[in-house]
Amino acid sequence: MKIKDIPFRQLLKAAHSRAGLCIDFGMCVVRLRSRENDFLQALALLYQDFQVVEGQFIDFHIDMQRPVNYRRWMQAQIVFSINGAKPFDPFPVSHALPLFEWGLNWCIAKQGHHHLMLHAGAVEKNGKAIIFPALPGSGKSTLSAALALRGWRLLSDEFGLVRAEGGLLQAMPRPIPLKNASIQVIQDFEPSVVLGPLFPKTRKGTVAHCQPSTDSAERCKQLVKPAFVVFPQYQADSQTVLEEVLPHYAFLKLASNAFNYEVMGRTGFERLTDIVNSCICFNLTYSDLDHVIARLDGMVSQ
Amino acid sequence: MAWEVPKTQALSIEIWGEHAVVYNDLSGETHYINELAIEVLTLLQKSPETLISLSDKICSIFEVGDKGALQQQLSQLIIEFDNLGLITAVNCEN
Amino acid sequence: MLLHALMVWCLNKMMHHYSGKKSRQLLLSAFTTPATLAQLSIQEWELLVRMLRANKLLASFAARIELTHPDLKIPAKVAENFQAAQRLADYRKKLVLWELNRLNKVLAELDIDVIVLKGGAYILQGLHMSVGRLLADIDILVPKQDIARVEKHLLAHGWQTTQHDEYDQQYYRNWMHEIPALRHHERFIEVDIHHTILPLTSRLHPDPRRLFAGAVAVAGYDCKVLSTYDMLLHSAVHLFYDAELNASDLRDLLDLHELFSLFSSQDVQFWKKLEKRAVELELQRPLYYAMYFSKQLFNTEIPTDVLVASKGRPLYGVRVFMAYCVPLALLPENPDYPQKKVAFIRWLLYLRSHYLRMPLTLLIPHLLKKSKSRLQANQ
Numbered sequence: 001m002k003i004k005d006i007p008f009r010q011l012l013k014a015a016h017s018r019a020g021l022c023i024d025f026g027m028c029v030v031r032l033r034s035r036e037n038d039f040l041q042a043l044a045l046l047y048q049d050f051q052v053v054e055g056q057f058i059d060f061h062i063d064m065q066r067p068v069n070y071r072r073w074m075q076a077q078i079v080f081s082i083n084g085a086k087p088f089d090p091f092p093v094s095h096a097l098p099l100f101e102w103g104l105n106w107c108i109a110k111q112g113h114h115h116l117m118l119h120a121g122a123v124e125k126n127g128k129a130i131i132f133p134a135l136p137g138s139g140k141s142t143l144s145a146a147l148a149l150r151g152w153r154l155l156s157d158e159f160g161l162v163r164a165e166g167g168l169l170q171a172m173p174r175p176i177p178l179k180n181a182s183i184q185v186i187q188d189f190e191p192s193v194v195l196g197p198l199f200p201k202t203r204k205g206t207v208a209h210c211q212p213s214t215d216s217a218e219r220c221k222q223l224v225k226p227a228f229v230v231f232p233q234y235q236a237d238s239q240t241v242l243e244e245v246l247p248h249y250a251f252l253k254l255a256s257n258a259f260n261y262e263v264m265g266r267t268g269f270e271r272l273t274d275i276v277n278s279c280i281c282f283n284l285t286y287s288d289l290d291h292v293i294a295r296l297d298g299m300v301s302q
Numbered sequence: 303m304a305w306e307v308p309k310t311q312a313l314s315i316e317i318w319g320e321h322a323v324v325y326n327d328l329s330g331e332t333h334y335i336n337e338l339a340i341e342v343l344t345l346l347q348k349s350p351e352t353l354i355s356l357s358d359k360i361c362s363i364f365e366v367g368d369k370g371a372l373q374q375q376l377s378q379l380i381i382e383f384d385n386l387g388l389i390t391a392v393n394c395e396n
Numbered sequence: 397m398l399l400h401a402l403m404v405w406c407l408n409k410m411m412h413h414y415s416g417k418k419s420r421q422l423l424l425s426a427f428t429t430p431a432t433l434a435q436l437s438i439q440e441w442e443l444l445v446r447m448l449r450a451n452k453l454l455a456s457f458a459a460r461i462e463l464t465h466p467d468l469k470i471p472a473k474v475a476e477n478f479q480a481a482q483r484l485a486d487y488r489k490k491l492v493l494w495e496l497n498r499l500n501k502v503l504a505e506l507d508i509d510v511i512v513l514k515g516g517a518y519i520l521q522g523l524h525m526s527v528g529r530l531l532a533d534i535d536i537l538v539p540k541q542d543i544a545r546v547e548k549h550l551l552a553h554g555w556q557t558t559q560h561d562e563y564d565q566q567y568y569r570n571w572m573h574e575i576p577a578l579r580h581h582e583r584f585i586e587v588d589i590h591h592t593i594l595p596l597t598s599r600l601h602p603d604p605r606r607l608f609a610g611a612v613a614v615a616g617y618d619c620k621v622l623s624t625y626d627m628l629l630h631s632a633v634h635l636f637y638d639a640e641l642n643a644s645d646l647r648d649l650l651d652l653h654e655l656f657s658l659f660s661s662q663d664v665q666f667w668k669k670l671e672k673r674a675v676e677l678e679l680q681r682p683l684y685y686a687m688y689f690s691k692q693l694f695n696t697e698i699p700t701d702v703l704v705a706s707k708g709r710p711l712y713g714v715r716v717f718m719a720y721c722v723p724l725a726l727l728p729e730n731p732d733y734p735q736k737k738v739a740f741i742r743w744l745l746y747l748r749s750h751y752l753r754m755p756l757t758l759l760i761p762h763l764l765k766k767s768k769s770r771l772q773a774n775q
Contacts, residue, residue, distance in 0.1 A: 018732070055438070055439075056438070056473075057438050057441065057442050057471060057473035057474065058442055059473070059477070061446065061731065061732075083446055083449065083450060083731050084450070084731030084732070084734065085450070111477070111480055111481075112480060113479075113480040113481075113483040113484050114476050114479045114480040114483070164479070164483075246318065246321065247318045247321075248318050248321035248322070248323060248334065251316075251323055252323070252334055255332060261332075262330060262331075262487065263483060263484055263487045264483060264487075265327070265330055265483070265486065265487060265490065266312075266314060266325055266327060267483075269314055269316075269323075269325040269332060270314070273316045273323075327490075328493075328494060328497065329490075329494045330487065330490045330491060330494065387494065387497065387498075
């Protein structure tokens with residue numbers, strides 16, 4: 001059953017219980033236990049099209065609870081724990097959602113070695129996927145969000161998950177964290193966009209999460225073949241320029257930017273050469289979202 | 303002294319024109335190599351070579367005139383390959 | 397609907413009963429009678445994976461099953477978790493082998509005896525238990541008179557010290573059986589260089605010269621490894637006289653079980669020779685514990701008369717205390733139901749390990765110094 005089809009009070013009851021609230025994210029099932037109702041409300045909005053499941057194998061057992069120490073009387077805090085361990089320092093309780101998102105990404109990066117994990121956004125249309133490998137600041141989150149709002153299926157804004165066996169892309173659609181000016185950019189771009197609460201003063205400035213589309217959430221288990229690799233770079237007032245790059249350049253950029261290229265050993269090498277040899281690889285400079293989306297639409301409609 | 307890529311060493315090389323990447327299973331590292339390095343590594347995969355025999359073969363492939371400068375470059379390359387664990391030294395008599 | 401709710405309730409109730417004894421039993425049967433895995437529910441598999449992961453045993457367990465029960469039907473999600481853990485372990489193993497390769501190359505220039513200990517040795521000897529075993533660092537043993545040369549030589553070839561605190565540096569050099577760990581500036585694996593296998597302050601003093609005399613060669617390397625008996629005794633003394641005996645040490649007991657099983661099958665005189673060697677090195681007590689707990693937890697085939705006749709058998713009271721505490725401390729808990737009792741027992745064994753490592757006159761100033769610097773760091 002989808003999160004949005006379950007009365008909120010019932011969701012809270014599940015999250016408060018020992019058995020927890022179990023959500024299927026496609027590549028993993030998470031058991032979440034928390035008593036922070038504001039956090040759960042934001043979560044229920046952003047993940048409204050995801051399935052709540054019972055009796056399935058759970059990959060990550062996550063608790064978001066207040067720590068038991070004297071600090072709780074001074075400033076309300078929240079601790080992320082995974083399988084009983086607490087790998088991070090506490091956060092202010094108001095920032096529970098960014099902590100959960102960040103913590104879950106950390107868990108996947110640490111345990112997901114049945115995939116080559118590229119640090120990349122990824123979207124799909126007409127059965128053709130584009131991988132957007134990029135460093136922070138390149139605008140890949142904004143670009144992924146804009147594409148998702150124009151009918152592209154969001155695979156991920158952070159993880160380009162390439163299956164070790166077969167090399168297909170595994171989706172991991174999640175709310176896209178928009179930072180600072182990007183929030184307004186996306187609201188202007190598509191006024192009907194559904195955003196979660198604003199989180200001021202995070203490590204990356206002000207953050208708001210963009211809800212993944214119903215289609216992206218419903219097809220989160222559907223694999224897809226990568227067709228293009230595009231290295232985006234936002235540059236104010238620039239024209240949209242797509243420039244094909246050589247395979248070795250794309251290879252080295254992808255490898256140095258991956259979460260676990262070294263861990264994957266020879267398999268990592270093979271999956272990456274497959275991608276570079278079967279995809280067309282571009283450098284993209286852009287400033288206008290409508291313009292760049294028109295170009296990318298053209299690429300996947302051929 | 304001669305050098306070779308040991309037979310037990312499984313190198314994966316992917317060549318794109320004059321550029322290539324090589325995965326070394328011994329160290330788990332991937333290296334970018336240029337045209338000269340591709341030729342040297344391919345030759346050392348086939349059979350052991352001394353610095354002299356190697357520079358003779360490279361000379362005829364690339365039609366280099368200045369053999370002294372090439373040898374200098376090759377001996378640098380061999381030290382680097384040895385440090386990366388791509389090749390090992392073997393006795394000439396073997 | 398009602399029926400469904402009842403089923404979920406029962407399931408939760410059932411998993412609740414997986415606290416304590418039953419979760420420990422689930423883990424042990426997975427090792428001792430893997431055929432029973434075929435009957436596990438998906439919830440039991442999930443708990444097993446969680447406990448194995450928490451103990452850093454997921455990859456080595458997966459490798460064991462692959463080797464001994466290749467036809468066992470494993471749920472797809474479990475297989476995925478196994479595969480991911482094995483990839484990481486394979487990568488760590490590759491890094492360790494590569495570091496050993498580089499160490500071997502540089503240390504060969506010195507012409508001294510170098511013995512690779514523990515995990516590194518299991519890999520060099522190709523023991524199947526090294527597959528999937530998560531390694532953090534490499535331990536080597538060199539003669540005490542050569543340790544300064546080894547350190548200097550490695551520092552000259554790109555290795556760097558990992559301890560920059562003056563107190564820690566002095567502490568290591570004065571009281572420990574090793575120098576502060578070194579790491580090559582281009583690589584990740586730390587190298588611990590020991591000159592004996594226990595801290596100088598420890599209550600046991602096996603003579604390192606005897607270990608060097610018995611060491612055996614490894615094909616393709618200049619480094620050596622300990623003889624089978626010494627390898628076992630070292631593993632035993634490390635677990636019962638140097639480790640804190642918590643859940644992450646269960647792996648070491650599993651190593652002992654594997655070593656006992658492998659070596660005893662190769663030689664009918666094995667147990668006799670092992671006891672004799674333990675007497676020579678004065679390590680009868682750790683050997684007794686290793687045999688006792690390996691048999692108790694993993695059903696290792698150790699003749700009862702060997703245990704009863706062991707010269708290392710402690711007094712009745714100590715035996716009862718250890719037999720109660722050690723399994724509780726070593727075995728993982730259901731992460732959803734941690735027990736206060738287990739935390740207390742681990743604390744007791746933690747105190748025991750420190751007491752065994754150094755006399756109280758040294759231990760107390762050391763612990764005070766450490767907690768003081770921790771307080772300062774927090775401010």
